[in-house]
Amino acid sequence: MYGLLKCPGCGHRAVESDGDDVTEDENGFANKKCGDCAVQHCTCGDDEGLITIVADWETVSDDEGCTTSPDMLPVIITVPATTQEEAVEAASDKLQEHFGPSVEALFEDEIERDFWFGLNDHDAFLRLGAVLQGAPAVIGNDGLFTVLR
Structure with missing residues (x-):
């Protein structure tokens, strides 16, 4: 480029x-x-402009209209941001890039970035579990989370 x-x-x-x-x-x-x-590659003291979001999946409606819980790992997303609102916006972009517009476990094939956290009055796929200042180390993940940094 x-x-x-x-x-x-x-x-x-x-x-x-x-x-x-x-x-x-x-x-x-x-x-x-x-x-x-x-x-x-951020380190302690060098992550002032970062926010980490921990989120889990909301229930969704399957193809038959029944409410189900997606069989997907919770997510930990670290993004450059200074406020929670900025972090959610940036995390939505990162989730859209990572998962794309079609996720079988969510029973959706036309996902837009606003769907992840329910921006602009959409139903949310994810609910916030924690919003942390900085980029804490994830210890002992062992495949228990989807980590996006």
């Missing part, structure tokens, strides 16, 4: 050069990480 600098974390051309704050070294690497690497 023309005009983007290489991320020192992943090596992809994903960092925008804004002239003053973001500079390039002799190998084309930026002096800061891309958004994905900044979230994935």
